[in-house]
Amino acid sequence: MSPGSEPTLPRVIVVDDEQDLRDMVADYLTRNGFAVRTAGGSAALDRALATEEADLILLDVNMPDEDGFSIARRLAGTSNAAIIMLTAADDVVDRIVGLEVGADDYLSKPFDLRELKARARAVLRRSRRAVQPVNGGSGQATPNGMSHVPFGKALIDLDARCLVQPDGTRETLTAMEFDLIDVFLQNPHRILTRNRLLDLAHRRDNDPFDRSIDVRVTRIRKKIEADPSKPQTIKTVRGAGYIFTPGKDRA
Template sequence: MAESATADVYLIDLTLPDGSGLSLVRSLRERGESGIIILSGRGEETDNVVGLELGADDYVTKPFRPRELAARVNAVMRRYRSSPSSPVVSKPESMPEIETDYRFGDYTVSTSARLVWNADGAEIPLTTAEFELLCALIERRGRVVNRDQLMNAIKGRDWDAYDRAVDGLVSRLRKKLPVAPGRAHYIRTVHGVGYSFSG
């Protein structure tokens, strides 16, 4: 079904009768920029974080209240409605109703619209977690931020900071926001501590 149809948001249960939920998350993210929310049991937090690393936008722990799930789905849908899966040319200056908050290198960020543009005005499609991580780093520009602080800023939850989840998000951001050859990236690794943003 996933190969023949496109959904705005996918709800993926990690426990599937015929395969791996994480493999399905990876496959869906490779094919497009639809929203992805993971559903899982309380004992699967490591898998949840791996899911975020693979490109999921959020996860909901079972049992959950229907209103909570609806709120999470609406939040992800708002993000993807304002960020088309295919980059389009629409420069910030040609859209005065969208307020821009940050500029670094060739990129412009609007936190209210949750959008990022490159120098040509093309939108850079970021997942919710990628966008929140970028903003968390920009807001702490010039300071070293450890992984605990970043995970707190991204999700605002009291959960363990798995190094590979943050590292995976940073790796994807660097690929989506490239810099000129020979230039150091805006997101700098501070070994043994975390990351720092400059730009």
């Protein structure tokens, strides 16, 4: 940011077919330092993104034209925006599917606006999705001083927060996937329980939905294991949790 320039506000799009809810959330977030637009469905969201990209999309699951899961799948290949899914209260299936399609977080309706604000800020802090040149960025330090770290068959680009596959293809990670990988990198050869992973990777207290870790590990394995059905990098320790074993799956 150049001297004297105004700080850039986080760009948020609230997508929900309930206008009263959209307006309430937009008004609250605007008053708390976000640049907010709204959309009543997928067509309006597509028009908004065509005009200007977003940093974060608050995406309702149940909408009449195209549901939030379908929208999230489409956005995975076209947008760098982080996603928080707004799900029905206590609907575990919605949460699982939301995680599987690449959402960064989820929030059950009805929700407290203060919690929404906190979740939004947390996701935005974690999410640095813009793809940078391989040698660009600030060179985020790791214990070995590298900004590109081997992880299974791939490399983790810590500056761009993405995967670099053996053929050079760069693959986006959600903010929560990156956080989980970072925890494994910092704890090699150590068994980590689901609850411990939730504490370290998601910074969330008393979340009973610990199976979200299983969903996220499965997604990561598909991206970094030579054979995801026989994982060698992130192994399951039956009855205990997971363990990261460096040096596996690489030529």
